[in-house]
Amino acid sequence: MAKSAYIISARAAKQSHASPLVPRNFRLLEELEKGEKGIGDGSCSYGLEDSDDIMMSHWNGTIIGPGHTVHENRIYSLKITCGENYPDHPPCVQFISRVNLPFVSQVDGKVDPSKLSVLAHWNRNHSIETVLVEIRREMASFNNRKLPQPPEGSTF
Amino acid sequence: MHFSKTYSQLLLTLPPELRDSAIQYRQLKKIINQIVAELTALGLSPDVLHSVVQPPTAANDKGKQREDSSPSVQSTGPRVIYELATVADHVEPRLRLCLEPDESLPSDTAGPSSLPPRPETTITLPIPEDIIRSALGSGGGSHELPDGELRADGTSALPAELIIPLVSDTAFFRTLTEALNSLAAYLVTKRAEFESSLRSLSQDISSASRPQSHTAGFHPHSRYSSDPANISISSHTLALNSRSDLDTWRQIFQLYMEADIFQGHQERFRGEREVEDAEARLRTFLADLNEQTSKGTLKLRMKQSRVALKSFMELNTFILDLRKFQQVTAEATRKILKKHAKRTALPLAPDLTSPFVVHPDSADGAVVLSRAHPVRTSETFTLSLLLVQALTETLLPIIPHIDDYSCVICTGLAFKPIRLQCSHLFCVRCLVKLQKRGEEHCPICRAPTVLSANRSNVDWALLNFMKDWFPLEAKKKLQQNEREAAEEEMQELGLDVRGCVVM
Amino acid sequence: MSLPKETERLVADPAPGITASPHDDNLRYFDVTIQGPDGSPFQNGVFRLELFLPEEYPMSPPKVRFLTKIYHPNIDKLGRICLDILKDKWSPALQIRTVLLSVQALLSAPNPDDPLATDVAKHYKENEADAQRVSREWTEKYANA
Numbered sequence: 183m184a185k186s187a188y189i190i191s192a193r194a195a196k197q198s199h200a201s202p203l204v205p206r207n208f209r210l211l212e213e214l215e216k217g218e219k220g221i222g223d224g225s226c227s228y229g230l231e232d233s234d235d236i237m238m239s240h241w242n243g244t245i246i247g248p249g250h251t252v253h254e255n256r257i258y259s260l261k262i263t264c265g266e267n268y269p270d271h272p273p274c275v276q277f278i279s280r281v282n283l284p285f286v287s288q289v290d291g292k293v294d295p296s297k298l299s300v301l302a303h304w305n306r307n308h309s310i311e312t313v314l315v316e317i318r319r320e321m322a323s324f325n326n327r328k329l330p331q332p333p334e335g336s337t338f
Numbered sequence: 339m340h341f342s343k344t345y346s347q348l349l350l351t352l353p354p355e356l357r358d359s360a361i362q363y364r365q366l367k368k369i370i371n372q373i374v375a376e377l378t379a380l381g382l383s384p385d386v387l388h389s390v391v392q393p394p395t396a397a398n399d400k401g402k403q404r405e406d407s408s409p410s411v412q413s414t415g416p417r418v419i420y421e422l423a424t425v426a427d428h429v430e431p432r433l434r435l436c437l438e439p440d441e442s443l444p445s446d447t448a449g450p451s452s453l454p455p456r457p458e459t460t461i462t463l464p465i466p467e468d469i470i471r472s473a474l475g476s477g478g479g480s481h482e483l484p485d486g487e488l489r490a491d492g493t494s495a496l497p498a499e500l501i502i503p504l505v506s507d508t509a510f511f512r513t514l515t516e517a518l519n520s521l522a523a524y525l526v527t528k529r530a531e532f533e534s535s536l537r538s539l540s541q542d543i544s545s546a547s548r549p550q551s552h553t554a555g556f557h558p559h560s561r562y563s564s565d566p567a568n569i570s571i572s573s574h575t576l577a578l579n580s581r582s583d584l585d586t587w588r589q590i591f592q593l594y595m596e597a598d599i600f601q602g603h604q605e606r607f608r609g610e611r612e613v614e615d616a617e618a619r620l621r622t623f624l625a626d627l628n629e630q631t632s633k634g635t636l637k638l639r640m641k642q643s644r645v646a647l648k649s650f651m652e653l654n655t656f657i658l659d660l661r662k663f664q665q666v667t668a669e670a671t672r673k674i675l676k677k678h679a680k681r682t683a684l685p686l687a688p689d690l691t692s693p694f695v696v697h698p699d700s701a702d703g704a705v706v707l708s709r710a711h712p713v714r715t716s717e718t719f720t721l722s723l724l725l726v727q728a729l730t731e732t733l734l735p736i737i738p739h740i741d742d743y744s745c746v747i748c749t750g751l752a753f754k755p756i757r758l759q760c761s762h763l764f765c766v767r768c769l770v771k772l773q774k775r776g777e778e779h780c781p782i783c784r785a786p787t788v789l790s791a792n793r794s795n796v797d798w799a800l801l802n803f804m805k806d807w808f809p810l811e812a813k814k815k816l817q818q819n820e821r822e823a824a825e826e827e828m829q830e831l832g833l834d835v836r837g838c839v840v841m
Numbered sequence: 842m843s844l845p846k847e848t849e850r851l852v853a854d855p856a857p858g859i860t861a862s863p864h865d866d867n868l869r870y871f872d873v874t875i876q877g878p879d880g881s882p883f884q885n886g887v888f889r890l891e892l893f894l895p896e897e898y899p900m901s902p903p904k905v906r907f908l909t910k911i912y913h914p915n916i917d918k919l920g921r922i923c924l925d926i927l928k929d930k931w932s933p934a935l936q937i938r939t940v941l942l943s944v945q946a947l948l949s950a951p952n953p954d955d956p957l958a959t960d961v962a963k964h965y966k967e968n969e970a971d972a973q974r975v976s977r978e979w980t981e982k983y984a985n986a
Binding site: 604605606618746747748749768772775779781782784 | 846847853854855856857899900932933934935938
């Protein structure tokens with residue numbers, strides 16, 4: 183029921199110009215509730231870093247490395263920061279776990295938004311979930327699935 | 339600036355008919371001079387009075403003098419008590435001189451009407467000087483008055499009192515109360531005039547705002563098929579009667595209610611507004627009317643309507659003038675009584691009943707001293723407020739208001755109206771939405787009546803009434819309903835397509 | 842875009858102790874303040890809230906959240922409110938005004954048996970006087986107007 187309602191409103195957002203824009207805080211509350219319930223097959227998850235962060239800016243994300251790649255069975259931790267202009271502007275994403283990917287800085291783990299399509303072509307319908315899912319998809323892409331990786335469990 | 343000057347300038351802003359019935363401030367001021375002269379001739383010049391007249395009791399607030407001095411406060415020495423006795427139909431001020439300290443005097447010297455019989459003598463003027471001296475100078479009861487001269491009954495030597503009627507002061511109060519009384523009588527006739535203009539205005543607006551059905555083509559029965567399968571109404575039948583100013587009067591009354599001129603109806607402010615506020619609001623209302631008229635959004639087609647609007651504005655202006663007049667009269671009354679107390683050193687007289695205050699329970703509006711006829715504020719209204727209420731209660735209901743026929747969900751006209759089994763009313767569009775969501779409970783009473791509603795729940799009588807009285811609103815709502823239903827259909831279609839692709 | 846009738850009335854004639862004003866760029870998004878009711882531990886506090894009317898409003902309830910920190914058994918750390926009319930007891934006949942009045946009433950009558958902030962509810966149930974003391978402290982610290 184909740185899920186179909188979500189689809190309807192996302193659908194409506196595309197079709198009708200009159201449909202209201204959900205403000206940042208209520209949008210993040212929706213994402214939090216969705217994240218608490220658990221998304222998809224559980225290969226990606228996220229939650230608030232600090233449970234009384236009333237502005238809901240700082241998030242933790244986890245990606246379980248996709249199977250049949252160098253990432254298989256690895257667990258990657260990320261920090262996601264939603265600024266004041268979220269979701270009109272994309273969040274800042276930074277790996278905590280060391281990882282070798284073309285869009286991740288090897289200095290501090292920051293994701294270069296210009297090199298990751300979901301951030302470069304950001305729109306309001308994207309979310310913390312879609313960012314994590316897209317990063318996981320990138321890990322499994324033909325170019326990235328066999329990249330040599332730092333030792334498991336190391337951090338930036 | 340002296341008040342007498344301010345007063346006459348304020349009166350000049352009012353219509354002559356009101357001005358002519360105003361109280362005569364200057365004349366009253368002259369009488370005060372006469373009172374002072376009379377008192378001085380009695381040996382009771384303001385200076386003397388000031389030292390011997392009992393001060394008002396401490397409990398008095400805002401300087402309103404209600405009780406004469408209380409004997410328990412000062413039980414020795416000479417006393418002079420100022421009384422406003424009601425004699426026949428007028429007030430007769432007098433001074434009561436107590437020549438001896440008097441323990442036996444009953445404590446309630448308060449109301450002149452409740453004075454117990456006691457030895458007293460009225461003497462003629464002027465008072466012999468030795469009596470004044472004995473009253474004012476002796477103290478301590480050392481002075482004995484000759485038997486039979488002042489003592490009315492021979493059985494007791496004490497107490498002895500002098501009662502001195504004050505002639506000029508009587509004239510002062512007579513002039514003032516007569517002025518207020520004739521003003522009250524004048525206001526009664528103005529009120530009757532107002533009410534009769536209001537009645538004829540009400541008839542004029544009614545006949546200028548006839549509904550759709552008041553045309554030759556009207557059928558007393560529904561023009562629509564009562565076949566429940568056919569409740570479609572084409573919007574072209576929903577049009578304004580070209581020989582009615584119904585919608586224009588609805589607009590005017592809407593603006594009038596929003597202006598909330600004389601009385602606040604909001605959470606923040608309820609009750610009668612200040613005169614300046616009301617005046618500004620009336621001006622704004624008029625400006626709004628003029629603006630809408632010049633823009634063409636407000637159009638009075640019929641001559642009858644234009645005359646009625648003029649009369650409507652006149653009634654409002656009259657109420658405003660009345661408010662101003664009330665304010666200035668109250669101010670003049672207060673000032674003259676204050677001046678009276680200050681110049682004569684006599685205690686401040688009690689408030690007089692305002693001629694603008696209407697007692698619903700007493701038909702005659704005679705001005706009386708409020709002490710003798712206490713004002714019960716909970717039961718009184720000012721005349722202006724009464725007129726405002728008469729105006730709104732008579733005129734506004736002529737045109738049915740959309741709020742009384744709106745759907746609580748969408749807040750628009752509940753068109754087409756669906757009456758649920760629990761008797762609650764919604765527009766068909768909102769009912770369909772509720773049903774699509776599988777909601778079975780009435781939004782108002784939570785009775786399980788939503789899902790069972792069908793075409794037989796159309797309230798035909800109300801539907802016809804709405805078409806009749808709200809043709810424009812009904813047309814607008816119908817178009818909006820159609821647009822919304824179409825959008826919804828597309829969304830449902832879009833959702834289906836997406837569902838096929840994703841799954 | 843003109844304000845809907847309901848918003849117009851809400852802004853022009855708010856309930857005592859309550860303000861609500863729509864954002865210029867989003868007329869469905871409101872800045873709200875509620876004064877702590879007299880006689881409650883929230884007395885003299887002014888609490889900021891935000892309110893949003895989702896597309897389905899009034900078929901669906903408005904979304905409301907406290908922005909000011911508050912120590913109350915039915916309001917959690919993120920300011921989310923546990924109130925039946927905001928959930929399953931919503932009726933489309935209700936309005937923003939009634940919702941905000943209900944939230945104000947919730948401040949006067951906390952309901953620890955239907956908690957959202959379980960630790961606060963436990964505190965309220967075990968030692969109400971002490972819990973109210975904390976509520977007062979928080980009111981003074983965070984809801985000082």
